[in-house]
Amino acid sequence: MSSIKEYFKGVGEGVRSLLTGMQVTGKELVTPKVTEQYPENRATLNIPDRFRAELTLKYDEQGHHKCIGCGICQMNCPNGTIQLTTKMVELPDGKKKRKLDKYMYDLGSCTFCMLCVTTCPQDALEFSNDFEQAVFTRDKLVKQLNYRPEPAEDTAPAAPKPAMDPEKLARIKAEALAKAAKIKAEKEAAAASAASSAAPAKEDTNNETSK
Numbered sequence: 001m002s003s004i005k006e007y008f009k010g011v012g013e014g015v016r017s018l019l020t021g022m023q024v025t026g027k028e029l030v031t032p033k034v035t036e037q038y039p040e041n042r043a044t045l046n047i048p049d050r051f052r053a054e055l056t057l058k059y060d061e062q063g064h065h066k067c068i069g070c071g072i073c074q075m076n077c078p079n080g081t082i083q084l085t086t087k088m089v090e091l092p093d094g095k096k097k098r099k100l101d102k103y104m105y106d107l108g109s110c111t112f113c114m115l116c117v118t119t120c121p122q123d124a125l126e127f128s129n130d131f132e133q134a135v136f137t138r139d140k141l142v143k144q145l146n147y148r149p150e151p152a153e154d155t156a157p158a159a160p161k162p163a164m165d166p167e168k169l170a171r172i173k174a175e176a177l178a179k180a181a182k183i184k185a186e187k188e189a190a191a192a193s194a195a196s197s198a199a200p201a202k203e204d205t206n207n208e209t210s211k
Helices: 002-030 072-076 115-119 166-210
Strands: 054-057 082-090 096-106 125-128 142-144
Touching: 072 082, 072 115, 115 125
Parallel strands: none
Antiparallel strands: 054 125, 082 096, 096 142
C-alpha cells in the first residue's frame, strides 16, 4: 500500500515540475526577442555611439585632417599601438613646418582606453563603430590612418599688402614728428626748471661757507 502511495506521489511531483517548466517556457514564448540575427540584420543594426571599435582620423569635407604630428597620442599610448612619422615641408614664405607623413595604428594591441583621443590637442582623433575587423593574419590589423590622398596645398606666394595712401602716410609721419618734438620740449623744460631750482640752493651753501 505504501509503495502505491509513493508511486502516485512521485507522479504528482513530476507533473507539477513539468507544469512549472512549461510555465517558464510559455513566458519566454511571449517575451520580446533580444537576440540579434547577425549578419542578416546588418543594415538595421543599431550600435551605441559610445562603442569603441577602431581609431580613425577626423577628415573634413575638403579631405583635410587636423593632425599636426605632435606625437602626444604616441607618448600617452600604454601599449605602443601608435607610431607616427613626420616630415619637414617648406612653406611659400620660406619657413619650414613639421607635417604628418604616416600615422600607423595597430588595432590588435589597442586596449581602447581612449587616452589618445582625450589628450589630442587638435581634436583630430575619434573611435568609430565599425566592429567588423575579423582578419586571418595580425599584420592586417596594422593600419595607416592617413590613407587618404591629401589635397594639393596652395603654394603660391602670399599677395603683397596694398600700399598705404601717401597722404595718410605723410599725416602719420607728421603726427609722429610733432609728438616727438613735444616730448623733447617737455624734457628740456623739465631739465631747465630743475637746473634753475638747484642754482639758488648752491649759492646759499656758498654764502654759509664764507661766513
